[in-house]
Amino acid sequence: MAAQIRSKDAIPDQAYRKMVLTLMDKQAGREVATAEVFGQCVLYAPTVEDKIRITRFQHEELKHFQLIARLMAELGVDMDAYVRDRQKAGARFTGDEADIQIQDWIDATLFNFMIDRAATFQLSEYTRGSYVPLAEANRVILKEEEGHKNFGEACLEEMTRDEATRAEIQRRFKKWFVASIRIFGRAKTPGNQYCIDVGLKTRDSGDIAAAYLDSIRLVMARCGLRFPDRSELPLELPPQVDLTVSQPALAR
Numbered sequence: 001m002a003a004q005i006r007s008k009d010a011i012p013d014q015a016y017r018k019m020v021l022t023l024m025d026k027q028a029g030r031e032v033a034t035a036e037v038f039g040q041c042v043l044y045a046p047t048v049e050d051k052i053r054i055t056r057f058q059h060e061e062l063k064h065f066q067l068i069a070r071l072m073a074e075l076g077v078d079m080d081a082y083v084r085d086r087q088k089a090g091a092r093f094t095g096d097e098a099d100i101q102i103q104d105w106i107d108a109t110l111f112n113f114m115i116d117r118a119a120t121f122q123l124s125e126y127t128r129g130s131y132v133p134l135a136e137a138n139r140v141i142l143k144e145e146e147g148h149k150n151f152g153e154a155c156l157e158e159m160t161r162d163e164a165t166r167a168e169i170q171r172r173f174k175k176w177f178v179a180s181i182r183i184f185g186r187a188k189t190p191g192n193q194y195c196i197d198v199g200l201k202t203r204d205s206g207d208i209a210a211a212y213l214d215s216i217r218l219v220m221a222r223c224g225l226r227f228p229d230r231s232e233l234p235l236e237l238p239p240q241v242d243l244t245v246s247q248p249a250l251a252r
């Protein structure tokens with residue numbers, strides 16, 4: 001097992017420091033971006049209770065940002081400039097801001113169900129990572145993300161009871177699927193291997209993406225939704241990713 005790095009002063013070399021900063025940079029960007037996209041979601045939340053809940057999530061994402069920002073600042077990053085110069089929300093996820101534009105409550109639900117969840121899945125990996133300050137921060141973050149995840153699931157299940165809404169969700173699903181898979185990055189890269197070697201990650205991106213889809217497969221089945229076919233997708237999926245969903249046809 002790779003050595004545990006208990007504080008910034010124990011960072012062994014430049015390569016490790018650079019990779020820790022890269023991982024935190026990606027996460028911090030997504031925490032801010034998620035808060036901003038939740039800001040769009042609030043507009044379409046159907047009830048006041050939902051609006052309150054989404055604004056609470058938004059607040060939590062900004063607190064997550066602060067937790068990571070503190071660690072980045074310790075390593076010398078100017079976090080005020082980071083916030084000022086940030087890219088627009090959606091660009092933090094896919095590089096293209098237009099990808100994540102929330103137009104209604106269906107988009108908001110798919111964002112919460114797919115993107116926030118994928119981002120959480122990615123950082124749950126860091127809770128087992130060798131940089132202890134990052135692992136500890138993410139253990140705190142993960143507790144709140146559990147609530148976001150449950151809400152996304154509940155909204156999706158509720159909405160897919162209506163057949164027309166379910167068809168519309170299925171129609172839009174591919175876009176959100178692609179954006180969520182991009183969060184895990186390409187599989188089998190030298191960067192991935194380095195992270196595994198020094199214990200910053202325990203698994204390759206392909207395995208994390210596969211586990212993420214495993215975690216939503218049953219919800220998909222309950223909602224009567226399916227994953228897109230490999231042939232429809234504009235990205236190469238790692239071979240271990242399983243796109244089957246067995247529909248409990250009689251249950252519906």
Ligand SMILES: [Fe+2]
Pocket residue numbers: 031034060061064141145
């Ligand atoms: Fe978060």
Ligand SMILES: [Fe+2]
Pocket residue numbers: 034057061116145148
């Ligand atoms: Fe979240």
